[in-house]
Amino acid sequence: MKSIKVADYMNKRPVTFKIDMTVAEASEKLIQSHQIGGPVLDIYKHVIGFLSEQECLTHLLKDTYLSESHSTVEDIMRTDVLTVGCDDSVLDLAEQMTKNKPKLYPVVDENGRLLGIITRNNILNAIDIHLRSFYEKGHDRIV
Template sequence: MFKSVKVRDYMHTEPVTFSPHMDLFKAIDLLVAHRISGAPVIDEQGYLVGVLSESDCLRGILSGSYFEEACGSVGAFMSEVVETIDADADILKAAAHFVERGRRRLPVMEYGRLVGQISRQDLLRALKSFNEHGAPKKG
């Protein structure tokens, strides 16, 4: 029943993104301001080159503290190996990925380009909404 619901139907189409050259503290400010745990990093041509997570930010702060210097750029601390999901994948595939891999968010790709981001919260909202409008409630 959920298999006909696509990731593209619930993804954020204008996610917060970072440049590899952005100052790490500016990126941290954006994560906090938008109340998100991470975001895609894209190059000047708009290609996905990494993901910056809260853990990456903490690593950067600790590294800077250890060497008593400014943290540096997003590119110095981002994760370059990025798990993604296709925009046309069903939301159950995304849910399984979140559960099996312990991820909080996934960049959404279409024809090799970043078109959005989907989070566990997005999926919970989708599944709750679907249950309220289509599936019988138990209890």
């Protein structure tokens, strides 16, 4: 199972954000994509931050009370982004995700450029596919 790689299950076309987008624009992208968050990229596609539904909700709610909207993605994004590589093990990432870590990880190359994202749902799918194929081959237990 450790041989199952992130690259095989990642979303290669995720929704991404630019620092100068308004929070309202970013929220609209999240709503349309059904993604729970996404990486913020510089002009070279390096991951420089992360924006989640929670940050958008918090700031849109505040903007609603104030009847104004001045926040940009740069104002509210997280900069402490945990990333993974294409060759990382799905099983190792699944173990990380069980310990209250992010629900979505940007997948980056060795230079920090975005290649895609992988979510808890992608990980569940990978494990499910692996287990089903294992049992279909007639194995009654996992060693």
